[in-house]
Amino acid sequence: MRELSDLLPDLKPPPGGLARLQQRIARPPHAAHRPWRLGLGTLALGMLALALILPGLIARQRESASLRDALRQTLAPSIPDQGIRVMHGAALELPSTQPDVRIYLVQADAATSADSESKP
Amino acid sequence: MPLREDALYASYRRLERPLYNVLYRQLWQAEDCQDVIHDAYVRVWERRAGVDEATLDALVWTTALNLARNRLRWRRLWRRETLDEASALPQSGATPDELHDAQRLRAAMRELPPASREVLLLAEFSGLSGAQIAAVLGIPAGTVASRKHQAIARLKTLLGASRDA
Numbered sequence: 001m002r003e004l005s006d007l008l009p010d011l012k013p014p015p016g017g018l019a020r021l022q023q024r025i026a027r028p029p030h031a032a033h034r035p036w037r038l039g040l041g042t043l044a045l046g047m048l049a050l051a052l053i054l055p056g057l058i059a060r061q062r063e064s065a066s067l068r069d070a071l072r073q074t075l076a077p078s079i080p081d082q083g084i085r086v087m088h089g090a091a092l093e094l095p096s097t098q099p100d101v102r103i104y105l106v107q108a109d110a111a112t113s114a115d116s117e118s119k120p
Numbered sequence: 121m122p123l124r125e126d127a128l129y130a131s132y133r134r135l136e137r138p139l140y141n142v143l144y145r146q147l148w149q150a151e152d153c154q155d156v157i158h159d160a161y162v163r164v165w166e167r168r169a170g171v172d173e174a175t176l177d178a179l180v181w182t183t184a185l186n187l188a189r190n191r192l193r194w195r196r197l198w199r200r201e202t203l204d205e206a207s208a209l210p211q212s213g214a215t216p217d218e219l220h221d222a223q224r225l226r227a228a229m230r231e232l233p234p235a236s237r238e239v240l241l242l243a244e245f246s247g248l249s250g251a252q253i254a255a256v257l258g259i260p261a262g263t264v265a266s267r268k269h270q271a272i273a274r275l276k277t278l279l280g281a282s283r284d285a
Binding site for chain 2: 008010011012013014017018020021022024025
């Protein structure tokens with residue numbers, strides 16, 4: 001193919017390649033495998049793994065915290081306002097068909113109800 | 121018999137230029153090519169006890185091509201682009217038309233499937249026969265021929281299309 005050989009000239013590699021290889025080969029083996037390299041590599045891998053895992057863990061933690069708050073808000077008994085206070089129990093507002101009528105389901109604490117049952 | 125140091129250096133002198141030419145058309149970065157060639161020879165040397173000098177060149181080719189593929193994967197992973205384009209162009213006294221043609225060819229080569237591009241470059245620059253290329257790449261000889269044919273056909277189409285544009 002004429003165009004390929006014309007347009008891709010035979011390139012000459014930059015000098016110094018063989019000298020670099022000879023230098024590397026001549027180096028004693030213990031110099032090429034220093035123990036600190038292994039430690040450094042392990043540390044780097046550990047940090048990389050941490051960097052990959054940590055953001056996910058934080059995000060999951062935040063998600064579960066916000067989900068917990070939302071659930072708590074939903075499940076918490078709706079305490080009536082407008083001057084009504086519920087002590088030793090809980091009240092849940094029930095739907096009413098009349099605008100000026102409010103209906104509450106009131107439940108006393110277990111201890112309070114036990115006391116009232118034991119009294120004659 | 122383990123690999124001798126002088127045999128390794130002789131292989132380096134023999135293969136440095138063809139390796140550089142093949143690798144450069146894949147990596148398009150002179151420094152990366154030098155590193156890949158160096159690393160390939162170091163790896164072969166580290167396994168010298170099991171290396172037969174008769175198959176040394178083939179082993180170096182295979183190792184260097186594998187390292188180059190790893191670099192390309194790494195670049196794709198990190199979306200790293202090369203900047204060393206100038207030396208890919210014809211050297212001295214190139215006319216603007218020649219420069220333009222070289223750029224077109226480079227763009228077209230990047231469009232080729234990597235496996236076909238590799239076969240085409242090996243056939244063009246390595247000096248290896250079809251059977252030797254097949255052995256280096258670990259594919260059947262028939263596949264080498266078909267990939268080379270496909271690469272040339274695709275390249276002609278791409279160059280024709282870019283000329284018309």
